[in-house]
Amino acid sequence: MYELKIALRQVLSRKKQTLFAILAVALAVAVITMMMAMISGFQDELVTSSIENNPHIVISPQDEEEEVIHLYRYTSAMISEKEGVIAVSPKYLGQAALEYRDNAEGVSLQGVDPMAEESVMRVNEDVVKGDLMTLVHTRYGILLGDQLAENLEVNVGDQVNVVFPGSQTTSFKVIGLIHTGTAADEVTAYARLDSIQDFFNEPGVVSTIGVRVADPYQADIIAGSIERETGLDAVSWSEANAAILSLLESRAIFANIFYFLIYGIAGFGIANTLITIVAQRTREIGILKAMGTSQKSIMLVFLFQSMILGAAGLVLGTILGYIATIALQSYEIEIPQETYFGLQTLPLEVEPLNFVYAAFFAFIVNILSGIYPARKAAKLDPVKAIESA
Amino acid sequence: MTDESTVIELKNLTKVYQNGVEFRALDNANLRIEKGEFVAIVGPSGSGKSTLMHLIGLLDTPSSGTLLIDGKDVTKMSDKERSGMRNRILGFVFQYHHLLPDFTALENVMMPLLIAGKSREKAKNVAEELLEKVGLEGRMDHRPGELSGGQNQRVAIARALSCSPAIVLGDEPTGNLDTKSGDMIYELLRQLNREYNQTFIVVTHNDDLASKADKIIRLVDGKITVR
Numbered sequence A: 001m002y003e004l005k006i007a008l009r010q011v012l013s014r015k016k017q018t019l020f021a022i023l024a025v026a027l028a029v030a031v032i033t034m035m036m037a038m039i040s041g042f043q044d045e046l047v048t049s050s051i052e053n054n055p056h057i058v059i060s061p062q063d064e065e066e067e068v069i070h071l072y073r074y075t076s077a078m079i080s081e082k083e084g085v086i087a088v089s090p091k092y093l094g095q096a097a098l099e100y101r102d103n104a105e106g107v108s109l110q111g112v113d114p115m116a117e118e119s120v121m122r123v124n125e126d127v128v129k130g131d132l133m134t135l136v137h138t139r140y141g142i143l144l145g146d147q148l149a150e151n152l153e154v155n156v157g158d159q160v161n162v163v164f165p166g167s168q169t170t171s172f173k174v175i176g177l178i179h180t181g182t183a184a185d186e187v188t189a190y191a192r193l194d195s196i197q198d199f200f201n202e203p204g205v206v207s208t209i210g211v212r213v214a215d216p217y218q219a220d221i222i223a224g225s226i227e228r229e230t231g232l233d234a235v236s237w238s239e240a241n242a243a244i245l246s247l248l249e250s251r252a253i254f255a256n257i258f259y260f261l262i263y264g265i266a267g268f269g270i271a272n273t274l275i276t277i278v279a280q281r282t283r284e285i286g287i288l289k290a291m292g293t294s295q296k297s298i299m300l301v302f303l304f305q306s307m308i309l310g311a312a313g314l315v316l317g318t319i320l321g322y323i324a325t326i327a328l329q330s331y332e333i334e335i336p337q338e339t340y341f342g343l344q345t346l347p348l349e350v351e352p353l354n355f356v357y358a359a360f361f362a363f364i365v366n367i368l369s370g371i372y373p374a375r376k377a378a379k380l381d382p383v384k385a386i387e388s389a
Numbered sequence B: 001m002t003d004e005s006t007v008i009e010l011k012n013l014t015k016v017y018q019n020g021v022e023f024r025a026l027d028n029a030n031l032r033i034e035k036g037e038f039v040a041i042v043g044p045s046g047s048g049k050s051t052l053m054h055l056i057g058l059l060d061t062p063s064s065g066t067l068l069i070d071g072k073d074v075t076k077m078s079d080k081e082r083s084g085m086r087n088r089i090l091g092f093v094f095q096y097h098h099l100l101p102d103f104t105a106l107e108n109v110m111m112p113l114l115i116a117g118k119s120r121e122k123a124k125n126v127a128e129e130l131l132e133k134v135g136l137e138g139r140m141d142h143r144p145g146e147l148s149g150g151q152n153q154r155v156a157i158a159r160a161l162s163c164s165p166a167i168v169l170g171d172e173p174t175g176n177l178d179t180k181s182g183d184m185i186y187e188l189l190r191q192l193n194r195e196y197n198q199t200f201i202v203v204t205h206n207d208d209l210a211s212k213a214d215k216i217i218r219l220v221d222g223k224i225t226v227r
């Protein structure tokens, strides 16, 4: 393989040129691996947060005219018997107004069984003051979103009035505050299921039943079987987030276009370096031809050079990309909460396969960008090449 | 008819350059060179000597006519066949040494052997032997930048001979050297020619040197005038 030997010698004899060509590839690979880490990290984070912050399955009444679920105790008991189901939480949802002194705010009242709701939703993780479990022995207790409490200017221990036309205005004691970091903090209030049912004069019915399952990726199947057995509407988390998940998919398309452009730029960099090398080495190419090197072998010499530059670049690039990703991961960049579903730091996921992809495509791009200069070298007229200065 | 002893035969070989105006650099050349001959090509500057050498050396293609090397029509060959012949049958020495600057003298002489697919070991042995023959045994690991003009030219001759070519072509191989080194190299070529019965075709402006050749070919305006 004298072609490889010549390629190596030529690459090594132009250290600066070689270094810059390698850096171009390395930067492209590093940027792309970082982008990939961000995108897959974001996707993972989103899936995790939709799994953590929502019931895996939400059961609601089947038809449009029916607004509530009757016989929810029986239904809940039946669902909790199903295989793969961990917890079931019936819930009454109602809109009402909260009044404290001169302040009034609209709220979305959630009447829950504290134990059941905690098992399904892990509400207590977001409770920043008080405890959801206090509801168990507080008939007229209420937990408020921290933003809502701030707007009403109430504190834990204060009494607030819940008002709804046609209902008896009822006084609740604020026993806790909730912070989820989302817009829900402005409107959410938790109280006991029986209190809320009584308040709305709808004993014995609920609006939805939340379900937690052991394996979130089985949620679709379990939801389907619940629908068949109960005749109610059951929506899994992935179905509920279909819009966001497909949004992520379309973002992936844009990311791919972006990768394509970066690779394109790196590719032109390599091509440019090689064209320069071919121009500088014209006379030597002529000499090699005079010695009997075929066009095919001349092409190989330059393809090898692009491969050497590319291989060095992608090794350096994956290392750089890895270090940068790890560094960014520990740096915890603050991002606007509302825009990103309550994420507090930039989620980055180091996915080994992503590095393989990035490196693989970089190598392909390298070979492709080497073809034109290599062909140009192979087609050189030997006499003209030798006589060139 | 080509008989056994003819290695090179030109039939109406013509090279026309066409940049706006037509220029006949080689005009209907007919020539036959025998195996083992030492041929000198002379003629004024611009008469087409290099053009002829490039055609015979398969570095250039004729506009018309045929060129037979070892009885084979080389004008109809593919790049692979032509480069193969350049490698194994032809050895070229230019006016300027044209060595590869990144490689040592030894590596430069080994290169045609490696191109021919010979093992490194074999190539090294042959190259060392040839470099000794041209008197460079102590300079093998020097790069062209570290050698004198005459030394480089001797490396170039060793390189041209490395694949034991049937035909050695020299386009003013001593043109860039002082008379003494020039004479020495010329003497070396003549000696190798006698020793190995290789065919030598050498372009020279030196009538003295030319007179020692077996055959002198004079070119004027692209035409062969004396055979």
Ligand SMILES: Nc1ncnc2c1ncn2[C@@H]1O[C@H](COP(=O)(O)OP(=O)(O)OP(=O)(O)O)[C@@H](O)[C@H]1O
Residues within 6 Å of the ligand: B017, B018, B019, B023, B025, B043, B044, B045, B046, B047, B048, B049, B050, B051, B052
């Ligand atoms: N690529 C080219 N395009 C046009 N004309 C050319 C080209 N190469 C050579 N010529 C012309 O062909 C003629 C023969 O050139 P050639 O190099 O063969 O001369 P030469 O006998 O080797 O001269 P010298 O002794 O100066 O080396 C010259 O007039 C030259 O200008």
Ligand SMILES: [Mg+2]
Residues within 6 Å of the ligand: B049, B050, B051, B171
């Ligand atoms: Mg000339």
